Amino acid sequence: MLGLAAKDIVVRFGEVEALKSIDLDVPTGSFLTLLGPSGCGKTTLLNVISGFLKPTEGRVFIDAKDVTEMPPEQRDTALCFQSYALFPHLSVEENLVFGLRQQGMPPSERAERLRDVVQQLDLGAHLAKLPNQLSGGQQQRVSLGRALTVRPSVILFDEPLSNLDAKLRESVRHEIRSIQQKFGLTAVYVTHDQNEALAMSDKIFVLNEGQLEQAGTPEDLYHRPRTRFVADFVGSANVMQARVIAQPDASMWQVETPLGQLMVRSDTAPVADTVLIAWRAEAAVMGMGPANIVTTQVGRRSFEGAYTDLFFDADGETFRVQQTRTTLVAGDEMSFHILPDNIVFLSDTVSQVAS
Amino acid sequence: MITPHTLNRALMILLMTVATLWLVIPFTMAILWSFVDPAAPWTPDHLLPPVMSAYRWEFMWENSLLKPALLNSYTLAPLAALVTFVIAMPTAFALGRYEFRGKEIAKIAALLPLVVPTFVTAIFFTSILYQIGLAQYRFSAILFAHTVLFLPYAIRIMSVSFEQVRQDHINxxxxxxxxxxxxxxxxxxxxxxxxxxxxxxxxxxxxxxxxAIAYIVGQPGFVTVPTLVYASLGQDFNRPNAAVLSLILAVPNVILMLFLERLLKSANPALSSGKG
Structure with a gap:
């Protein structure tokens, strides 16, 4: 069953088309992430779902009920704000039960809900405090708790972790995901951080300039990006132009690239004779292999801790390979190979890319 | 060794001293003058009044227009405050919560009346009052005039307040x-x-x-505390009597100001939570 669905959503602000016909399906209990750079329309879409913005065209359904005309007060959604938006003059406890009070829930039931959420988020020590007496991470939990107490059909997150420091961000990320799974919540999560999107989601929607670029599981998006934008935005893959020169068998193509002739294994045929192909920096395996061997000179080396980035130039473009441990330094010669499975055809036509 | 910290401290102390003297000297003088007994004038060769009594206070209370003046002033002021506040609300709401073309100009236009000296406004205002036939109802005429005159303050303060309301809290x-x-x-x-x-x-x-307005519109029958003060400064100048009147005018204001200061200070921290 679909917890949330949006059909043909178009949003125009005067001349500007912020969303260009978006379709969205979120099965009940699943976690969907809207991923994209700022200005891509992801927050606009979230506002359409929560009811703060009426779409110019299209319908929104929550639990199969058309809610397009419903104001946010009546929609069964709860939003976690980037700024937390806790009511500063109300105690943590009052913030947590705010939604329940609005529903007119009897005090005994209210206390029960509060107890559940407080226990789940470990907020017991802070109930009497005011929000500004809490750390950023604690405020974030109160904000999450305030949304959880009303047990919404759909819980929405608007970049909730962007104000936290890196270490905290990772732990809260897991916490949000585990709570979502435990309660079986239908969640829509907006972020520009690809790591967050990959780590948390059941499904990711990549948006760019108001349009859906690609939808899929995190693995799908990462390993089989369909457009240059996705390949680049999710994990900055190496993208290069390729000319198809032969097709040795049904799912194998031979292409001419800046790195020489390469073999690409793909279930889908390239869209044209000259196409873009993408491969991940970590798909490069040092040393000889069955095919696609590249020998080049290391241009620049950048140690990132868990791995090291090695950059090299070919045909006027810079490429990146990633190694977990390497003694190679700038100027060294290196040889690596890429498995044909790890190279994908992108669907952008080359003329589009050039423009 | 002068560090920014000590310099800061020194300037702060200087400011506090000047501000204190600014308040303390006139008030002390006014208080002393109001207690001068008519039997023994306070001449320059005395540091303090030779004889002090509450005579002036009793005299002014019994033999001047102080009672109607107080009544007028203190019914006029709260009404003016309320009416001004209510009338300022829609403009302030629009200026504080909406974006529209020409907003900055509208903001300045709303403040313009402050630039014109009150007396000039008062004179032309009176002629308008006569034309619309409001001049005979002196109380409502002054109330109306005060509302118009103080609207810029109300609009300014309230539009800033409306700007402080956070959209994410509303949402x-x-x-x-x-x-x-x-x-x-x-x-x-x-x-x-x-x-x-x-x-x-x-x-x-x-x-x-x-x-200005209370005087020009209210003359001659309608007195407020300030018109009474100015009158006793003008026609029959009597320093001790003027001192009594100015204290009656000033003391409640100073107390209200201090109260206001505390309010504004205590209100701010609660508004900030989270970031962004």
Missing amino acids: AARDLGASAWAVFRVAYWPALKPGVLATLLIVFIKSVEEF
Whole structure:
């Protein structure tokens, strides 16, 4: 069953088309992430779902009920704000039960809900405090708790972790995901951080300039990006132009690239004779292999801790390979190979890319 | 060794001293003068008045227009504060909450009346009052005039207050199903409260001490405390009597000002939570 669905959503602000016909399906209990750079329309879409913005065209359904005309007060959604938006003059406890009070829930039931959420988020020590007496991470939990107490059909997150420091961000990320799974919540999560999107989601929607670029599981998006934008935005893959020169068998193509002739294994045929192909920096395996061997000179080396980035130039473009441990330094010669499975055809036509 | 810290301290102390003297000297003088007994004039060769008594206070209370003046001033001022506040609200709301073309110009235009000297406004205002036939109702005429005159303060303060209301608080409340009233209480009121009190107090104080309009419109029958003070400074100048009157005018204002200061200070920290 679909917890949330949006059909043909178009949003125009005067001349500007912020969303260009978006379709969205979120099965009940699943976690969907809207991923994209700022200005891509992801927050606009979230506002359409929560009811703060009426779409110019299209319908929104929550639990199969058309809610397009419903104001946010009546929609069964709860939003976690980037700024937390806790009511500063109300105690943590009052913030947590705010939604329940609005529903007119009897005090005994209210206390029960509060107890559940407080226990789940470990907020017991802070109930009497005011929000500004809490750390950023604690405020974030109160904000999450305030949304959880009303047990919404759909819980929405608007970049909730962007104000936290890196270490905290990772732990809260897991916490949000585990709570979502435990309660079986239908969640829509907006972020520009690809790591967050990959780590948390059941499904990711990549948006760019108001349009859906690609939808899929995190693995799908990462390993089989369909457009240059996705390949680049999710994990900055190496993208290069390729000319198809032969097709040795049904799912194998031979292409001419800046790195020489390469073999690409793909279930889908390239869209044209000259196409873009993408491969991940970590798909490069040092040393000889069955095919696609590249020998080049290391241009620049950048140690990132868990791995090291090695950059090299070919045909006027810079490429990146990633190694977990390497003694190679700038100027060294290196040889690596890429498995044909790890190279994908992108669907952008080359003329589009050039423009 | 002069560090920024010590310099800061020194300047702060200097400022406090000047400000204190600014208040203390005139007030001390006024208080002393108001207690001068008519039997023994306070001549320059005495540091303090030779004989002190409450005679002037009793005299002014019994034999001047002080009683009607106080009544007029202190019914006029709260009414002016309320009416001004109510009339300023829609403009302030629009300036504080909406984006529209020409907003900055509208903001300045709303403040323009402050630039014109009150006496000039008063003279032309009176002629308008005569034309619309309001001049004979002196109380309502002055009330009307004060409302117009102090509207810029109210609009300015309230529009800043409306700007302080955070959209995410409004959205959060609505998202959780709050009614319009609940949204107002939880998102608007905490941000507006200091501004509301400040507006009411400032217009109150301004109205209580306003002279030009009260004088020009109210002459000759209608007295307020300031017109009485100026009158006793003019016609039959009597320093001790003027001292009594000016104290009656000034002391409540100073107390209100201090109260206001505390309000504005105490209100701010509660508004900040989270970032962004």
